Amino acid sequence: MINKGVIAELRDGVKKAVKGDRPAKPPKLHLRGISKAFRSVNGDTTLALQDINVKIREGEFVCIVGPSGCGKTTLLNIVAGLDRSGCGEVLCNGKRVKGPGMDRIVMFQESVLFPWLNVRNNIEIGLKSRGLSKGARRQKALDFLKLVHLSKFANAHPHELSGGMKQRVALARSLAMEPEVLLMDEPFTALDAQTRWILHYELQSIWEKTGKTILFVTHNLREAVCLADRVIVLSSRPGRIKQEYHIDLPRPRDDSSVEVAALATEIMGILRGEIEKVMKEELDEGSCKECDVKCVGAATDGRKLPAPVSPHGK
Amino acid sequence: MKFGFYVGVVGIWELIALFHVWPPYILPSPVSVAQTLYYGFEDKSLLFGIGISMERLIIGYSIAIVLGVLLGLALGRVRYLEQSVGSAVLGLQTLPSITWLPAAILWFGLNQAAIIFVVFMGSFLSIAISTEAGVKHIPPLFIKNAGILGIKGWRLYWEVILPASLPSIITGMKLGWSFAWRSLMAGEMLFVNLGLGYLLQLGRDLNDMSLIFAVMVIIVAIGMIVDHLIFGLVEKAVKGRWGLLVEEH
Numbered sequence: 001m002i003n004k005g006v007i008a009e010l011r012d013g014v015k016k017a018v019k020g021d022r023p024a025k026p027p028k029l030h031l032r033g034i035s036k037a038f039r040s041v042n043g044d045t046t047l048a049l050q051d052i053n054v055k056i057r058e059g060e061f062v063c064i065v066g067p068s069g070c071g072k073t074t075l076l077n078i079v080a081g082l083d084r085s086g087c088g089e090v091l092c093n094g095k096r097v098k099g100p101g102m103d104r105i106v107m108f109q110e111s112v113l114f115p116w117l118n119v120r121n122n123i124e125i126g127l128k129s130r131g132l133s134k135g136a137r138r139q140k141a142l143d144f145l146k147l148v149h150l151s152k153f154a155n156a157h158p159h160e161l162s163g164g165m166k167q168r169v170a171l172a173r174s175l176a177m178e179p180e181v182l183l184m185d186e187p188f189t190a191l192d193a194q195t196r197w198i199l200h201y202e203l204q205s206i207w208e209k210t211g212k213t214i215l216f217v218t219h220n221l222r223e224a225v226c227l228a229d230r231v232i233v234l235s236s237r238p239g240r241i242k243q244e245y246h247i248d249l250p251r252p253r254d255d256s257s258v259e260v261a262a263l264a265t266e267i268m269g270i271l272r273g274e275i276e277k278v279m280k281e282e283l284d285e286g287s288c289k290e291c292d293v294k295c296v297g298a299a300t301d302g303r304k305l306p307a308p309v310s311p312h313g314k
Numbered sequence: 315m316k317f318g319f320y321v322g323v324v325g326i327w328e329l330i331a332l333f334h335v336w337p338p339y340i341l342p343s344p345v346s347v348a349q350t351l352y353y354g355f356e357d358k359s360l361l362f363g364i365g366i367s368m369e370r371l372i373i374g375y376s377i378a379i380v381l382g383v384l385l386g387l388a389l390g391r392v393r394y395l396e397q398s399v400g401s402a403v404l405g406l407q408t409l410p411s412i413t414w415l416p417a418a419i420l421w422f423g424l425n426q427a428a429i430i431f432v433v434f435m436g437s438f439l440s441i442a443i444s445t446e447a448g449v450k451h452i453p454p455l456f457i458k459n460a461g462i463l464g465i466k467g468w469r470l471y472w473e474v475i476l477p478a479s480l481p482s483i484i485t486g487m488k489l490g491w492s493f494a495w496r497s498l499m500a501g502e503m504l505f506v507n508l509g510l511g512y513l514l515q516l517g518r519d520l521n522d523m524s525l526i527f528a529v530m531v532i533i534v535a536i537g538m539i540v541d542h543l544i545f546g547l548v549e550k551a552v553k554g555r556w557g558l559l560v561e562e563h
Contacts, residue, residue, distance in 0.1 A: 082458060102464045112459040115556045116477040125473060129464030159557025177463065 033088035047238035063224035066234030111166035164195035374433030386445020411436035436497035437490030444486025448479025
């Protein structure tokens with residue numbers, strides 16, 4: 001409860017600071033006017049993201065949800081430095097993001113463990129980049145394996161683990177890197193419901209223990225409500241911030257609890273219109289090839305393109 | 315089952331020899347082949363031949379592994395190299411390596427280096443091609459994730475790209491080994507100077523059919539040992555570790 005008070009104070013502090021001349025402390029992660037356009041094969045420019053502005057406090061858990069193709073993963077990749085934004089910038093700890101860096105570790109839908117290394121070495125290989133000594137690496141790897149309850153599997157190889165265990169190793173590996181921000185791109189989507197349920201619990205408790213700043217992308221609304229302090233809803237393409245929700249439910253939350261379900265349903269109401277839009281666009285484009293140009297033209301018409309559109313788009 | 319089959323084959327062979335269906339200078343009996351093997355090992359002439367051949371093979375093959383893997387990594391990672399050198403590699407690969415022998419003799423002279431070069435050319439390109447394929451099939455997420463974990467430069471090659479393509483590299487090494495072994499035998503028979511191939515030619519010159527058979531037995535034995543035992547075990551271990559082994563029933 002004290003924690004909450006502190007957070008509320010911090011929040012007020014940030015608000016006041018923003019109103020003033022300069023913020024006292026920059027937000028952990030600051031997305032400033034992010035836009036991104038893709039050029040398709042036939043030369044059309046599709047706007048994927050439009051003017052995204054998000055400030056994330058230290059220790060905050062933020063989920064981004066939106067209909068498929070709204071650019072959530074693109075947004076995460078831009079934050080990770082794996083993709084470049086057309087315009088706008090990402091600031092991590094006040095420093096401009098120029099490429100991938102160890103201050104922003106990404107967890108993917110797949111665990112991406114290296115099959116030739118055992119679980120412990122999979123964690124250590126990242127720690128090597130941090131310049132830790134052999135003993136320190138080993139100790140740290142074991143500590144974080146303990147955190148995800150996989151101490152017994154330190155010497156196992158990835159192919160001997162289940163999907164859920166692999167994701168836990170990936171989580172341990174990401175946390176062991178001690179990033180400023182943990183970026184999670186639908187990390188639990190490929191898991192079965194039970195495993196996901198357990199990992200939701202674990203992620204919440206680990207987050208409370210470590211106080212990591214987490215940016216989490218998902219299309220699963222219950223997951224978002226269950227995990228996040230704040231849920232950001234993106235619109236269908238081009239992705240814009242449609243709505244933000246502060247989730248104040250007590251933790252640990254259960255993704256099947258009534259409160260979570262009720263909030264998820266509320267957000268679903270907002271999202272439904274967007275999903276219908278996506279479906280309609282997909283169906284219209286798919287139904288006849290002749291009107292292809294017309295449909296796309298109509299969709300892009302009147303859409304404000306951000307200037308300047310990046311020349312380095314592929 | 316396997317064992318019984320071979321015992322049967324040798325038994326029939328012995329019977330045919332025993333009844334003098336063909337004279338011994340056409341078909342020696344298994345006993346005489348065994349005797350030749352025994353005396354050959356006793357006076358160390360066969361051992362010497364094996365030693366000489368293996369020395370050439372190991373030198374040429376080792377150089378081929380090192381350069382082949384390096385070329386393969388370069389071809390797999392550098393696009394303009396792939397487009398230029400890659401096509402040349404594929405073209406040259408169709409050339410049986412023994413055809414390099416005349417050129418090699420003129421380049422290096424009538425010595426060890428020429429035959430080592432032929433062995434090298436036998437395995438170098440196939441190792442390079444397999445390595446290239448291995449590098450290209452690395453899941454892009456591996457490379458992406460390595461970048462996120464701060465694995466860059468030499469560490470990226472040594473700790474991620476090389477181990478990730480190891481299963482393919484081993485396939486290439488296995489293929490390269492059999493090419494190298496065949497090239498070596500062909501080379502030694504043409505360019506007569508010690509070695510197992512030379513012993514085969516000697517058998518022909520002396521009309522010693524049992525020596526020819528004995529050397530052939532040795533060639534088969536070495537080939538099988540390396541193919542099945544060494545490569546078989548390594549391949550199984552690597553594929554098991556990499557999680558690529560499909561349960562066989």
